[in-house]
Structure formats: C-alpha cells, structure tokens
Amino acid sequence: MSAALLSFALGYAQIALALAACLAGWRTLRGPRAQDRVLGLETLYVQAMLLFLVTGMVTGTHYFFEAALVIGVMGFVATVALARFLLRGEVLE
Amino acid sequence: MSRLVPHPWLSLGLICLWLLLTAPTPGYLILGMAIALIAGRALAPLEPQALRLRHPGAILKLAGIVTVDIVRSNAAVSWLILTNGRSDHRRSGFVHIQLRARKPETLAILALIVTATPGTAWLEHDPESGVMLLHVFDLIDEAEWQDTIRNRYEALLLEIFE
Amino acid sequence: MTGFQDIPLWIAVPVALFLLLGSTLSMLGAFGLMRLKSFYDRLHAPTLATSWGTAGIVLASILLTSWLQGRLVLHDLVIALFVMLTTPVTLMLLGRAALNRDRAEGAPLPPAMPAGEDPPAP
Structure with a gap:
C-alpha cells in the first residue's frame, strides 16, 4: 500500500518537475528579451535541482543530494552574473 | 569574548551548517567550531560592525x-x-x-x-x-x-x- | 525502490502529500512563467517554485531519508535555506536590470522614483 502510494507520488513529482523544466527552457529559448531568458534559466536550474532531489529519493543514494547542492550554487552564481551583466553591461568592475 | 568571537551569529550559523552537511558527532562539532572561529575572525577586518540583534x-x-x-x-x-x-x-x-x-x-x-x-x-x-x-x-x-x-x-x- | 514496503502509512502519506504539493507548485510556477504576459508579472512566477515548491520536496525528502536511515537526516534543509536566500537576490537584480533597460528605452510602464521626500499620495 505505502509502496504503491510512494512510487505514484515520486513518479508524479518527477514528471511534473521535468515538465516544469521544459516550460522554463521554452521561456529561456523564446525570450523575448534578455531578462526573460535569465529568468527562465533561473527557474530551469531550480527545477533541475528539485528533480535531482526527487531522483535521490527514488534511488535512495545521497549522491543526488550533493549534485543538487552543486547545481544550486552554480546556478545562483551564473544567474547573478548574468543579471549583473544586464544591469551594468559588464560582469566585473 | 568579543575579540575572540567577533561575529557570534555568523560563527553559530556556520557551526549549524557544518553539522547539517556532515554528521552530528563530537569530532565534527570540534572541527566545525574551529572553522567557524577562523571564519569569524577572517570576516572581522572586512566588516568592522558586528550585527547586533535585539528583541x-x-x-x-x-x-x-x-x-x-x-x-x-x-x-x-x-x-x-x-x-x-x-x-x-x-x-x-x-x-x-x-x-x-x-x-x-x-x-x-x-x-x-x-x-x-x-x-x-x-x-x-x-x-x-x-x-x-x-x-x-x-x-x-x-x-x-x-x-x-x-x-x-x-x-x-x-x-x-x- | 528498495525498502518502500516496510514504510508505515503514517510516514508514506505525509511524504506523498508533500511531494504532490511541492511538485505541483513548482510546475505552476513554470507554467506561470510561460503564460504570463509582461516581464514584471513573470518575475513573480519562480517564487512559487522556490518557496513552497522547494519546501514541500525538501520536507518529503527529510521525512523519507530519516525513516530509511533510522536517524534524523536534515542536510536537505541546507538546500531549502540556500534557495530561499539566493532566489530573491537574483530576482531583485533582474528586476532592477529590467527597470534600467526599460527606462533607457523610454518605455512608459515603470514609473520613475518620485523626487524629494514626499511619498506619493496614498
């Protein structure tokens, strides 16, 4: 009973998060402006991170947690650098 | 006290973060405290004003x-x-x-x-x-x-x- | 899918509920990002994924791994804290970048800051 419930919930979460990542990727590709693309990238990495967490729950290993942590940190740095680039025109001043 | 631990809130937060990422054992607690103290002192010359929380x-x-x-x-x-x-x-x-x-x-x-x-x-x-x-x-x-x-x-x- | 049979229902039901809540909210956030019309509206959509979307999945993960390992495993909280602290920073920077770009092009939408000390009439 609980195994069926959990595998349904985990499967639903994986599909929903993958769909969400696709929608965010669509916004990244579509634009129309540069800030929309960065916003799409921001959502995309958050969804990928959550998808890794759920996959880690499915497989029962903690490696996915570490991968999710790395995605979170790198995604934050990347989107902040891009946003600053949009704000000022250069990343480093 | 304030010279040894210039940023108590930062050090406390770092210890908590360290224990969350590793495991709550005494060995990791000591290592985490050492790291938190060093990090707190490393921050001191950057930001002279320590955070003061009230209420x-x-x-x-x-x-x-x-x-x-x-x-x-x-x-x-x-x-x-x-x-x-x-x-x-x-x-x-x-x-x-x-x-x-x-x-x-x-x-x-x-x-x-x-x-x-x-x-x-x-x-x-x-x-x-x-x-x-x-x-x-x-x-x-x-x-x-x-x-x-x-x-x-x-x-x-x-x-x-x- | 190892060992899911031994999990009692009082763990499985909250885990499943948190998973459904978190993933549905994340999907709604991305859906809003796709569907909303203006950039400033779309700025609100990802916060759905980063507030209770992340919180739901992290709570489910904490419950499940703590039960499976037989001790309290809280390291997922680091991810929740990190996301909740960093997303507003990115969104604020993006909002300001969009404002500057729109103003530089002379778009009518974002109003300029009022000059002087007077707050706008409420």
Missing part, C-alpha cells in the same frame, strides 16, 4: 508572520495563475513606499522577505529619500500595500535592528 521575541514573531504570509500568497498566486479568468480584472502594478529603515541590514532583510513572498517583488530603493518601488502581482489597493509593508514587516524589523 528575540520580535524575531520569532516576524518569522511566524512571514511563514503564514508565504503560505497564503502561495495559494493566492497559484490560484490566479491557474484560473486566469480574472485576467481582465487582475491588475498588476507598481507601488512607491516611503520607508523609515536606513540600516543596510534592515533593508536587506526586508527586501528578502518581500521578494521571497510570491506576489510581491522589490524592484529598487533610493537611499537618499528612502522610497522603494514595489511590484505587486494582484494590485487592488495601493494604500493597503503601503500599510502592509510599513506596519507588518518594517515596524518589527526596526524593532529588531535599529
């Missing part, structure tokens, strides 16, 4: 209010995105709010709270006049939002930091 009750109250508000606005914003039937009536807009807070810590925490809550986004702040620009997803009454930000969040933050 721990107000911090708890603020955390409770923010949690409840985030839950409520999550429900409200996801409902608006789902239905979209009110799209003709839903009006998003900009609100100018005159803030009393001047310290950067207060403004930073206020900006975090406002932006982390779905439905409101902090756009910019003019340090000279103290006016901030807020974008609201479902704008019904501007005065109501000015009142919410100033009295619900800012008053408590002023009590804590300033």
Whole structure:
C-alpha cells in the first residue's frame, strides 16, 4: 500500500518537475528579451535541482543530494552574473 | 569574548551548517567550531560592525508572520495563475513606499522577505529619500500595500535592528 | 525502490502529500512563467517554485531519508535555506536590470522614483 502510494507520488513529482523544466527552457529559448531568458534559466536550474532531489529519493543514494547542492550554487552564481551583466553591461568592475 | 568571537551569529550559523552537511558527532562539532572561529575572525577586518540583534521575541514573531504570509500568497498566486479568468480584472502594478529603515541590514532583510513572498517583488530603493518601488502581482489597493509593508514587516524589523 | 514496503502509512502519506504539493507548485510556477504576459508579472512566477515548491520536496525528502536511515537526516534543509536566500537576490537584480533597460528605452510602464521626500499620495 505505502509502496504503491510512494512510487505514484515520486513518479508524479518527477514528471511534473521535468515538465516544469521544459516550460522554463521554452521561456529561456523564446525570450523575448534578455531578462526573460535569465529568468527562465533561473527557474530551469531550480527545477533541475528539485528533480535531482526527487531522483535521490527514488534511488535512495545521497549522491543526488550533493549534485543538487552543486547545481544550486552554480546556478545562483551564473544567474547573478548574468543579471549583473544586464544591469551594468559588464560582469566585473 | 568579543575579540575572540567577533561575529557570534555568523560563527553559530556556520557551526549549524557544518553539522547539517556532515554528521552530528563530537569530532565534527570540534572541527566545525574551529572553522567557524577562523571564519569569524577572517570576516572581522572586512566588516568592522558586528550585527547586533535585539528583541528575540520580535524575531520569532516576524518569522511566524512571514511563514503564514508565504503560505497564503502561495495559494493566492497559484490560484490566479491557474484560473486566469480574472485576467481582465487582475491588475498588476507598481507601488512607491516611503520607508523609515536606513540600516543596510534592515533593508536587506526586508527586501528578502518581500521578494521571497510570491506576489510581491522589490524592484529598487533610493537611499537618499528612502522610497522603494514595489511590484505587486494582484494590485487592488495601493494604500493597503503601503500599510502592509510599513506596519507588518518594517515596524518589527526596526524593532529588531535599529 | 528498495525498502518502500516496510514504510508505515503514517510516514508514506505525509511524504506523498508533500511531494504532490511541492511538485505541483513548482510546475505552476513554470507554467506561470510561460503564460504570463509582461516581464514584471513573470518575475513573480519562480517564487512559487522556490518557496513552497522547494519546501514541500525538501520536507518529503527529510521525512523519507530519516525513516530509511533510522536517524534524523536534515542536510536537505541546507538546500531549502540556500534557495530561499539566493532566489530573491537574483530576482531583485533582474528586476532592477529590467527597470534600467526599460527606462533607457523610454518605455512608459515603470514609473520613475518620485523626487524629494514626499511619498506619493496614498
């Protein structure tokens, strides 16, 4: 009973998060402006991170947690650098 | 005490983070404390002013209010995105709010709270006049939002930091 | 899918509920990002994924791994804290970048900051 419930919930979460990542990727590709693309990238990495967490729950290993942590940190740095680039025109001043 | 641990809150937070990432054993606790002390002292020459928090009750109250508000606005914003039937009536807009807070810590925490809550986004702040620009997803009454930000969040933050 | 049979219902039901809540909210956030019309509206959509979307999945993960390992495993909280602290920073920077770009092009929408000390009439 609980195994069926959990595998349904985990499967639903994986599909929903993958769909969400696709929608965010669509916004990244579509634009129309540069800030929309960065916003799409921001959502995309958050969804990928959550998808890794759920996959880690499915497989029962903690490696996915570490991968999710790395995605979170790198995604934050990347989107902040891009946003600053949009704000000022250069990343480093 | 204050020379040995110049940033007690930072050091405490680092110890907690270290224990969360490793395992809560005495060995890791000692290692984490050593790292936290070194990091606290390394920060000291960068930022001479240590954070001073007052009224721990107000911090708890603020955390409770923010949690409840985030839950409520999550429900409200996801409902608006789902239905979209009110799209003709839903009006998003900009609100100018005159803030009393001047310290950067207060403004930073206020900006975090406002932006982390779905439905409101902090756009910019003019340090000279103290006016901030807020974008609201479902704008019904501007005065109501000015009142919410100033009295619900800012008053408590002023009590804590300033 | 190892060992899911031994999990009692009082763990499995909250885990499943938190998973459904978190993933649905995340999907709604991305859906809003795709569907909303203006950039400033879209700025609100990802906060759905980063507030209770992340919180739901992290709570489910904490419950499940703590039960499976027989001790309290809280390291997922680090991710929740990190996301909740960093997303507003990115969104604020993006909002300001969009404001500057729109103003530089002379778009009518974002109003300029009022000059002087007077707050706008409420």
